[in-house]
Amino acid sequence: MAAINTRSKNVAAKMRLAGDYSALQQEFNERQAEWNQAFRRFSDAQSKFAAHMRAIMSPAGEFAHLRDTIVAPVEDQRNVLSHVSLSFYNPMRPPLHVGPAPWFRITRNCVRQGPHDEPVAIFENSAWHADGERFTSSDVEGATAIQLDDESPDRVEVFGPFDFVRIANAVLWTNSQPLVKLSSETGHWQHVKTKHDWSEVVITPA
Structure with a gap:
């Protein structure tokens, strides 16, 4: 009698396990079907996005007029990052902003702006005139x-990068430390520590 009860319990347990497995299998199939639908929707959206981007980038595309509003700002941002600006200050008047430019070159007491080497300021009588x-x-x-x-031409030294550069009273400061100063005797820029004279100071993006 005990053996019969044991077999009955085993059969019942197996039936419960079979039922649980069947339920899990059904739930798995349902989840897989949902995932397949979601993946198809994602693939469709990705294809539509790629088609829109091709239309935008195409010169004759339906959305070609949007290219300037999407691509141009990115290119402008790249240009800004590869340029520097120079701002002149006087406590008695608004500042003067020059640039952005790929570089500024200071030869003796004259600041020139790249890329066309245009003069923008002259240092005279302890002040910049611009x-x-x-x-x-x-x-x-x-x-x-x-x-x-x-x-x-074979003698060049590069310093930086610097977060802050100021030119005041004929001294170029980098991060609050003087680097070079304009010599009134030679008209060249003299390194503060080495005392070597340099004919030009070029300010570029770091």
């Missing part, structure tokens, strides 16, 4: 490198 106004200092905006050029 756009018909007098300024006491100028700051460089953005991560900056300072290149010192000699009259010899």
Whole structure:
């Protein structure tokens, strides 16, 4: 009698396990069907997005007019990141902003703006003169490198990058430390520590 009861219990347990397995299998199949539907929707959306992007980038596409609003700002941002700006300050008047430009070159007491080497400021009588106004200092905006050029083409030194560059009273400061100063005797930029004279100071993006 005990053996019969044991077999009955085993059969019942197996039936419960079979029922549980069947329920799990059914739930798995339902979840898999839902996942397949979601994947198909994702694939359709991805295909539509790719088609829209091809239409936008195509010169004759239906959405070609959107290209300037999407692509141009990205290119403008790249240009801004690869340029530097120079701002002249005077406590008595609004600042003067010059740039952005790929570089600024200071030869003796003249600041020139790239890429066309246009003069933008002259240092005279302890002040910068630009756009018909007098300024006491100028700051460089953005991560900056300072290149010192000699009259010899094979002699160049590069310093930086710097987060802050200021030119005040004929001294170029980098991160609150003086780097070079304009010599009144030679008209060249003299390195503060080495005392070597440099014919040009070039300010570039870091």
